[in-house]
Amino acid sequence: MTTSTTAWEALAAQRSTVPVLAPGHVWLAGAGPGDPGLLTLDALAGLRQADVIVHDALVDPRVLALAGSQARLEFAGKRGGKPSATQAGITARLVMLARRGARVLRLKGGDPFIFGRGGEEAMALAAAQIPFRIIPGITSGLAALAAAAIPATLRGVNRALIFAAGHGADDDFDWVPLARAGLPIVFYMVMHQLERITKVLLQAGLDAQTPAAIIASATTPNERVLVAPLEKLAAAAREQSFEPPAIVVIGDIVDFRPRLLGEVATAEKE
Ligand SMILES: C[S@@+](CC[C@H](N)C(=O)[O-])C[C@H]1O[C@@H](n2cnc3c(N)ncnc32)[C@H](O)[C@@H]1O
Structure with a gap:
């Protein structure tokens, strides 16, 4: 890897292809604890490709700033004492966005499967027959x-x-x-x-x-x-x-x- 090679290009070189977030697919990814340096390269690939990023309150703003310019950010969490989005509401939203053909990144703090309800969301996507992928994150x-x-x-x-x-x-x-x-x-x-x-x-x-x-x-x-x-x-x-x-x-x-x-x-x- 030369110093001018991006991390993403280096990843593609090791895998023969860049990971592609396809229309109608959902990536359920961990955003790590905060520091963007602790993101996985696959989560970064999701951030760069997604049309819609549905994120929790604990996803750091510096991580969200890495989203591609086409991406729309949707907040799905607790904020300022207002009622939080229900889990059923969030999964229904993910299914609807995917069915409309969006490339969806569901981004959660830390790791999606550690105390993050990622398991529930993955099960709902599986039940709705939405193609999805789990990308682990560094848990807090x-x-x-x-x-x-x-x-x-x-x-x-x-x-x-x-x-x-x-x-x-x-x-x-x-x-x-x-x-x-x-x-x-x-x-x-x-x-x-x-x-x-x-x-x-x-x-x-x-x-x-x-x-x-x-x-x-x-x-x-x-x-x-x-x-x-x-x-x-x-x-x-x-x-x-x-x-x-x-x-x-x-x-x-x-x-x-x-x-x-x-x-x-x-x-x-x-
Ligand atoms: C709903 S759980 C989500 C955990 C997340 N899925 C993970 O793997 O880190 C939220 C809790 O994670 C912990 N947490 C998340 N980010 C943190 C951070 N940057 N520093 C310390 N604790 C953190 C806190 O205990 C917080 O109440």
């Missing part, structure tokens, strides 16, 4: 940890990792087995339940001093990181006005952040 749970210099897995520390949604349809979810698993937990959508869920985890036996962190607006210009022991996390978040979107990570892996940051600083000096 992993991107936020990397941005905060917290290793998701570390040999000798954890052999598994739990991804959990703090908010969901089943709000009587039993957190006790998760607390007792002895594994790091990466929480999505938990900021409004942080007090309650940290209390449940402590009651279930997690040590009060378990290291924990909040990474808000990861990989965006508003990124903020807060580190505190589990028992103090909710109060510290309140005092420092931490707001969604945020990832909360609880577990010994958080303790490696200072060491990683120290090593990064040393490596840069050399």
Whole structure:
């Protein structure tokens, strides 16, 4: 690849052809956590070719700015307390646009299949016999940890990792087995339940001093990181006005952040 070759041309060279978003097709793609550098090349190809881009609130404006000039942007999410588009309404819209022959990019924050209702949308497209393709994205749970210099897995520390949604349809979810698993937990959508869920985890036996962190607006210009022991996390978040979107990570892996940051600083000096 020469320096003048675009990333898209380089992709085409490896695949014998550029991925084509055909009329009447839907690509259900992840937009990553925010930073456009974390988009996949296939998602970028979708952005450049789509006639209509149906996107969620958490898709970063810098990513949307990569859309082709022919593309119409349609917002399908929550905004300013107004009622959000219903899931049925969104899938019906995708089906209608595809049936009209549009090239449709359905763009979701992070990865479309991680707490993003991508599965529901894919099933609706399959049921309607709309040709579609799934393009994974970098999920915020992993991107936020990397941005905060917290290793998701570390040999000798954890052999598994739990991804959990703090908010969901089943709000009587039993957190006790998760607390007792002895594994790091990466929480999505938990900021409004942080007090309650940290209390449940402590009651279930997690040590009060378990290291924990909040990474808000990861990989965006508003990124903020807060580190505190589990028992103090909710109060510290309140005092420092931490707001969604945020990832909360609880577990010994958080303790490696200072060491990683120290090593990064040393490596840069050399
Ligand atoms: C509906 S879920 C969608 C998750 C998305 N599909 C993914 O894979 O990242 C929304 C939650 O993702 C997390 N999130 C998304 N983008 C984020 C970011 N840039 N920084 C921190 N958390 C983020 C927050 O927990 C937010 O409440």
